[in-house]
Amino acid sequence: MIFKQVFDQKSSTYTYLIASAKGREALIIDPVIENVDSYIALLNELDLKLVKVIDTHIHADHITGASKLKKVTNCSTIMGEHTPADAVEVKVKDEEIIKIDQITIKAMYTPGHTSDSYSFLMDKYLFSGDTLLINGTGRTDFQNGSSKDAYNSLFNKLLKLPDDTLLYPGHDYNGKLSSTIGKEKEHNPRLQVENVDQYIEIMSNLNLSKPQMIDQNISRNLKLGKI
Numbered sequence: 001m002i003f004k005q006v007f008d009q010k011s012s013t014y015t016y017l018i019a020s021a022k023g024r025e026a027l028i029i030d031p032v033i034e035n036v037d038s039y040i041a042l043l044n045e046l047d048l049k050l051v052k053v054i055d056t057h058i059h060a061d062h063i064t065g066a067s068k069l070k071k072v073t074n075c076s077t078i079m080g081e082h083t084p085a086d087a088v089e090v091k092v093k094d095e096e097i098i099k100i101d102q103i104t105i106k107a108m109y110t111p112g113h114t115s116d117s118y119s120f121l122m123d124k125y126l127f128s129g130d131t132l133l134i135n136g137t138g139r140t141d142f143q144n145g146s147s148k149d150a151y152n153s154l155f156n157k158l159l160k161l162p163d164d165t166l167l168y169p170g171h172d173y174n175g176k177l178s179s180t181i182g183k184e185k186e187h188n189p190r191l192q193v194e195n196v197d198q199y200i201e202i203m204s205n206l207n208l209s210k211p212q213m214i215d216q217n218i219s220r221n222l223k224l225g226k227i
Contacts, residue, residue: 001103002046003125005168005177006039008032011062012171015039016127019048020101027052027100029120029127030170031065033225039065040072050075051100056129056170057117058085058221060143061211067224077224080109080118087224092118110157112150113138119158121165126181129170132158134179137190138170140203142210143218147203151196159185 004017011032017039019026026048031039043050050073053066057080066077067087078098081091092098094109098120108119113130117138120127130138131153140147163182185191193199211217220226 002026002048004042006035006042008035008062010034012173013059013062014168014170014172016168017042017048018100018103018105018122019046020103023047025049025051025100027054027098027103027105028069029054030056030059030129031069033063033065033068036065036068036072039069043073049073052076052078052098054078054098054120055083055085055088055221055224056119056127056131057114058083058143058218060214060217061171063217063220064225067226070224080107080116082109082111082116082118084116085222085224087222087226108157110153112140112146112148112153113143115144115146115149117153119153121161124162124165125168126158126161126165127168127170128158132167132184133169134167134172134174134176134184135188137188137203139206139208141206141208142214147200148196150203151199154191159191 002019006015016029077088078090079088092107096107098105105120105122110119110131140150161181165181167179
């Protein structure tokens with residue numbers, strides 16, 4: 001299997017490229033528009049045909065490269081069925097399977113960070129978007145976010161996966177590449193709660209500033225990055 005993790009310095013976003021082998025079909029998760037040329041170069045280097053692009057949710061901190069990648073490669077665009085993005089071609093349901101070659105990826109509806117947030121599970125690789133981060137969890141104070149929904153997504157879905165499940169988040173701000181479900185259950189400070197009320201209290205007191213250009217980014221991402 002080919003697995004590449006690409007980091008965007010400006011937004012601290014991780015993008016993931018997946019393929020079964022050189023010369024085969026490929027899929028990209030959470031592309032950033034400024035890096036599309038780099039993705040294309042990587043695809044060409046590995047002799048891969050991009051057939052699918054997934055966005056885990058409508059992003060507020062960067063513009064998706066989905067539409068630009070579609071224009072260049074004619075790939076299909078995929079998001080969860082709860083997305084407000086009418087431009088997306090394929091809207092998958094909770095637990096629906098996405099296939100490329102011999103690879104299968106399961107969609108998991110994990111609202112909380114936003115109301116349309118999905119995670120994607122490939123064997124023991126969990127691509128959690130902004131729902132579960134390394135030593136953190138996604139904020140819930142905009143885009144119809146809900147700390148109660150986030151708690152349910154975390155404790156009743158993602159944290160029920162096997163402890164050796166590899167965690168690949170949508171962001172990291174401290175240079176960490178990956179973790180495991182077991183490590184997050186033990187060490188993630190936001191998960192050391194006894195009930196939903198404690199989690200809501202933690203999330204209510206983060207006092208985070210809003211991402212720069214949030215309104216413009218959301219507007220563009222509703223159109224998959226088109227102007």
